[in-house]
Amino acid sequence: MPTAARLGAAALSATLLTGVAAGPALADSPSPTPAAAPVADGLYGKGDPTYDGVWRQSLALTALTAAKVTPADSAVGWLTGQQCEDGGWPSYRAAGAACDPKTEDSNATAVAIQALVALGGHQPAVDKGVAWLKANQNTDGSWAYNPGGAGDANSTGLAVSALFAARTDPASVAKAGNGGVGAGKNAFDGLARFQLGCAAPADQRGAFAYQPDAATGALAPNALASAQASLAAAGGHLPVAGSVRADADPKPLACADGSAPAAVPHAEAGEAAGAYLTAQLTTGSEHLTLTTPGAAPSPDYTATAWAALALTQSGHPDQASGAVDWLDAQEAAWTKNGTDAGATATLLLVAQAGHRTTADLTGKLTALGPTPKATAATADDAAPAKKKNTGLGQFWLIGIGLLVGVGGGLLLSLQRKRNPQL
Template sequence: MLTAARLGAAALSAALLTGAAAAPALADSPAPTAGSPTAAAVPEGLYGKSDPTYDGVWRQSLALTALAAAKVTPADSAVGWLTGQQCEDGGWPSYRAAGAACDAKTEDSNATAVAIQALVALGGHQDAVDKGVQWLKANQNADGSWAYNPGSPGDANSTGLAVNALFAAKTDPAGVAKAGKNAFDGLALYQLGCAAAPEQRGAFGYQPAPDGALAPNGLATAQASLAAAGGHLPVATTVRADAAPKALNCPAGSATTAVSHADSAEAVGAYLTTQLGTGDNHLTLTLPGAAPTPDYTGTAWAALGLIQSGHPQQATGAVDWLAKEGATWTKGGTDAAATASLLLVDQAAQRDTAALTGQLTALGPAPKATTTAATTTAAEEEGKSSDGFGQYWLIIVGLAIGIGGGLLLSLQRKRGAKL
C-alpha cells in the first residue's frame, strides 16, 4: 500500500474501508531516510525536496499549473522534467528515474490527468496533451470509469481526475466512451442518489463494497465535485449563483435512478455545503483505528468544486479555514503539493496570492519570468485595467483641453494685434 503521497487513493480512508488497493494522496511523500535504498534522489527541476517515488509527477503538475495561473514562467528544466516523464504511449507514471524504461503497468490515470492539465495551463505542448488524452481513452473501463492503474476496477477519484483532464483538453467527456458508457456514466457510478439516506444524497463513494453498496467518502466526494461541475485545474470561473446548491430532488419512484449529469454538481454541492457547515468549515478524515483528523486535501477540493459550480459563497468558510491552517498543511511552505494546492484554492477564490506564489516558486528552479499578475487577484487585475483606462482618458481629455485652450489664446492674441 502506498503512503499518503498523492491524491487518488490517498482516498486512503476509502481504500481501507473497501479493502481496495490505495492510490496516492495530495501531499509530498515522507522525506527519504538517509541511506535508504528505496529513496529516490530528487531530480533537478523538480519542485519539493522529498522522495518523488510516489508523487513526483503529481506534485510537479500541481506546481506548474498553479504557477502558470500566477503568470510565472517556470524554468525549462521544470517543464522538461514533466514532459520527459511521459511514456511513448502517452501515459505518465507516478515517477520514473532518469534513464529508466517505461513500464505500462506503472503508468497511472492520476499522474496522466494532472500532467495533461499542467501542460494545457502552460500552453505550447499540444502533442503531449493529445497523446495523454489518447492514453486516457485507451485505458477507460467498459463501464465508463477509470482506475488508478489500467486493468483494475474504477474509482471516483481517478474517474473525476480523468474528466477534469478531458475538460482541460477541450474534449467532451460525453463523447469519450467504452461499450456505450461515457465518462459521465462512469462518474455517476459512484454518486449516491435517491436510494440513499437523505443526509447522504449527492455524496460520492470511493468504490462500491463487495455487495455493491456505496458509502459516502469525503475525499472522493470533494474531488469528484470539480468534475461534476464541469471544471479542471486551474479553476477560473466567473459564474456565480445567488442561491445555495440545490439538494437532490427525489420524487416517488426515483430511488433506483442514477443521479443525472445535469443534477450532479448541485447535488454534490449541497452535500458538501452541509458537511462543511457541520464540520467547522472543513472535512474530516477518519481511518480505522485512528483518531479523526482534518482533511486538508478534501477541504481544498471541496472549495474548488463549489467555486466551479458557481457557489463561491458556500466555499468561503473552507477557504478561510485553509488559510488559517495553511502553515500546518504545507509544513511551513516546504510541501510542494500542498503549497500548490493551497495556491490553486486562493486563485479560484480570488484571494491575495503573493506569499504563496513566492513560497512555491522557492521550492523549485528559478523561473524564467514573473509578471505582476503573480501577486494580484483577477479582480485586482480587472480594477487595474479599468484604472488604466481611466488614466488614459484623463490624459486625452487634458490634451484636448490644452490644445483647445492654446488655440483660443492664439486667436485672442491675433484679435488683439488687429485692434
C-alpha cells in the first residue's frame, strides 16, 4: 500500500498539473508540514520544486529550445542530474540525495525525455529513460504514475508521447507477462483501454477516462486525461510543430449498432478524441472545466492547453484557435503574472504550436531561470554580417569596361584622322 507521503505527493502532483491550488495531503495521523525544498541554481521558477521540479524544468527547456534559446549549462545539468541510475526521474530529489525507485514517476520521466530530445546531444540519457519506461510498463500496456500502481490515461499518454519523441514505435513496446490477462499488450493497447468508444453516449465518445471505475470498470470522461492522452493518440509529443492542417473537422467515431468494436481502433483514436475535445470547447466557451467533488466547477487552464496542443497535432488548428485565444486572455491569472514557470512554459508551447507571437512569453520564461548561453536575437547579432550580393558590383565592372572600350576606340579614331599613316 502506498505510504501517506507518496499519496500526498501524487495528489499534489496531479493538482499542480490541473492548475489549481493543492489541498492538504491525506495522512493516517497528523504530521508536520514538510519544509519547502530550496530552489537550486539552474532551476526555472522560484517555487518549491518538491512536487513539480522535473516537470516544470522539462517544459521550460522544451519551450525555450523551440524558441531558439540555448539554455545555460546549469539548467540542462539540473535536469540530467535528477535522473536516477536506472533511467527514471522522480518529481524532484535534493542534491546529493539517493534515488528511491518507488518515488520515480512516469510523468517526470516522460517530459524529461521529450526535453532532452528537443535539446539534442543527450542520447544516452534518453535511451536510459526509454528503457525505464519499458521496464515499468504494466502488462495491460498502460503506465501508472509510480511503478507498480494501476495505469491511468494521463501517465500512459505522456509515456506514449515520450516514445514518439524518442523515435520508438509504441506498438513495439509491450511488457511480457506471466500468461495472465493482458500480458503482452502494447502501448497503444494500454492507451485504448481508457478511451470511451461506441458503447458510451454519443456526446462522450472519444473522451478518455482517468481510470476505469474500480467496482464496475465503467469509464467516465475526464478533462485533463482526455487532453493529455489525445496528444499521444494523435501521434504527437512536445514541442508540437503545428505544420499539418486538415480541411475538415475532426471525425467522430463511426458507430454502427451491434457491429462497433469494444475498443477504439488506434487508427481512429486521434480523430475521435479531437471530435470530443472540439465539442467540449465549443460548449464550454472555448475552455475545459475542472470538476472535483465538493468544489464548484472552475476553468481548467492546463487541460485546455493540452487540448489545444492535441488538436493542433492532429491537423485541426482552426478548432484549437478559440482555446488559444482564451488562454492568451487568461495569461496573467494562470501564470501568476509570469512567475509560474510550468504554466508560462506550457502557454509558450501552445503559442508556438498555434504560430502566435511568442517574444513576450519567451522573455518572461527566460527571466525565470539562469541566463541563457544564447537567444535567437544574440545569435543573430553574433553571426558575421553577410554582404548582400545584389549584382551591382558585376554591373559596374561591365559598365566601366564598356566605357573604357568606347573611349579607347574614339581616341584611336582621332589619332588616325590626324596621322593617316597610322
